[in-house]
């Protein structure tokens with residue numbers, strides 16, 4: 001596969017289960033070496049899309065290329081370059097972490113040493129000799145990640161990888177993924193936890209009832225949605241307040257008064273200049289719209305469209 005070829009290319013892909021249209025007319029391409037997220041409510045079609053990319057389900061319509069090949073054609077070579085972590089991964093509880101990872105390593109043609117190294121990398125070195133049955137949910141997820149990373153995959157498909165993990169384990173997860181992305185691996189993960197994708201996913205694909213309702217870099221989506229920017233300001237003691245916009249909200253007025261105001265993106269600079277004028281503020285925070293707000297915006301757009309006669 002050429003270095004500039006997309007890692008994933010979908011063209012009008014659909015998947016139907018009887019009367020249920022799990023995936024409808026989905027098209028997108030992902031270049032190599034990016035971390036992208038599929039975001040959507042339960043039943044939006046995230047798992048179905050991943051299953052098709054893994055060759056475990058066949059699209060009812062459309063074309064799909066994963067690492068340059070049709071996944072349902074089942075080429076063994078492409079499979080080797082693909083790592084996956086299913087939702088709620090389960091392993092044989094009677095095996096130790098080390099036995100488990102070595103077993104998968106043999107399947108992938110990977111050395112025992114590399115497998116043990118990955119256990120260390122995900123922080124399971126000390127627990128490698130313990131039976132998986134004694135592992136916490138976070139430890140099992142980390143074992144799952146180590147399994148997915150075997151063989152230095154060019155593409156990682158991770159279904160809700162961080163659900164139920166504590167913040168510290170999550171942080172470790174993200175830093176390992178960033179390391180692989182920096183080496184050229186493409187990561188596509190699904191998530192409900194929108195806020196944690198901020199600053200991590202370069203690309204966000206929002207799905208609703210099987211369809212893509214938005215697709216882009218976070219900044220791009222924010223621009224498209226034109227959601228208001230919020231500015232939180234700490235006022236200087238005794239400063240006049242007559243310059244504040246009428247819809248400014250006072251958050252607290254004890255020691256130093258804190259107010260929050262919102263404005264359209266194109267009015268941001270103007271408002272900032274007013275805030276920054278001599279003697280008015282001692283501090284400010286710019287609060288861009290969150291991914292949650294974006295998500296709500298795009299889903300709202302969708303239902304508006306569907307409500308039309």
Ligand SMILES: Nc1ncnc2c1ncn2[C@@H]1O[C@H](COP(=O)(O)OP(=O)(O)OP(=O)(O)O)[C@@H](O)[C@H]1O
Nearest residue numbers: 017020021022040041042043044045046047048049
């Ligand atoms: N094997 C199947 N047979 C019938 N319907 C299915 C099957 N797999 C998925 N579906 C349906 O397809 C739709 C999409 O499901 P999918 O699991 O892909 O969603 P999801 O976004 O991954 O949701 P979740 O976050 O709950 O995992 C749902 O309505 C689901 O009930």
